[in-house]
Amino acid sequence: MKIICNDKQNVIRIENIDNFNLEQTLLCGQCFRWKKISDNTFRGVVANKLIDTEQISDNIIEIRNVDKKFFDDVLFHYFDLGTDYQSIMDKLVAKDDVVKSSIEFGNGIRILRQDYFEIMMSFIISANNNIPRISKSVDMISEKFGTWIANVDGEDYYAFPTPEQLAHVTSEEFRKTSVGYRDKYLCDAVNAVRTGRIDLQGINGLPYEDIKNELLKVKGIGSKVADCVILYGYGYKSAFPVDTWMKKIINKYYCEDMTTPKQMLEFALEYFGEYAGVAQQYLFYYERESKDL
């Protein structure tokens, strides 16, 4: 991987990068705030900055509107550029033909490391919901309560609000962002952070079981949502969210008679091992997208 900085134009160019497809990574359901604005370009807000990023070729990506400092301080970590995905892929491909097919189908998904608070709120909204609506609600919450970032091409962009900005938002106000009955869960999550019932920064690095138990203290966070936060926020690559799609996949390809999510989680952790979460993301993408072929 080679990183070329052009601070005069605020462009970062990443060359010779393997396993990084923007569309698969940004629209695969692990994040909700990136928009496709042309064939190969995506626009999104990361840490109070509006960023454009373009897939120049399979191995070249350009990031615009960022200087070297922001790239080093934030984006390198956000895009998980310090991780050797090729070695992870090699290990997973050897598991079985289902994983192998999934990885050959979507061989450019990276697991982002997103803001803890934003990802927690987003996945509380995700419960019994669908991706377009989750995205819509997260955008509405940002627009109503977050800090304005920029107006580009006639459109306003906002940062996801901080816990302080949401401190006095009522459930009725959350309800107006079409989150449905999850409104009160969002209030509780904000309250949990502000009172210190959960320390989102402090729990980073705890053993999987411990960090999960901390997250489960928040109303609206069950096993699946906790695993999403642990995987897409804290970057634990063994965390394995069992959603409706993963249930289908496990029943279809692995264990026909398995019924409970708890069983499935135990099976997945044992079978897929330290990169279970990565396997999960590829299986999820494959099962959802390959139907269109």
Next chain:
DNA sequence: GGCCAGGAGAAAA
């Protein structure tokens, strides 16, 4: 008009 979405909490068994 019922079913489904990246489920969770509360009630009931």
Next chain:
DNA sequence: TTTTCTCATGGC
């Protein structure tokens, strides 16, 4: 402790 019911919302 483990199953069953209910919970907004919108697209199909």
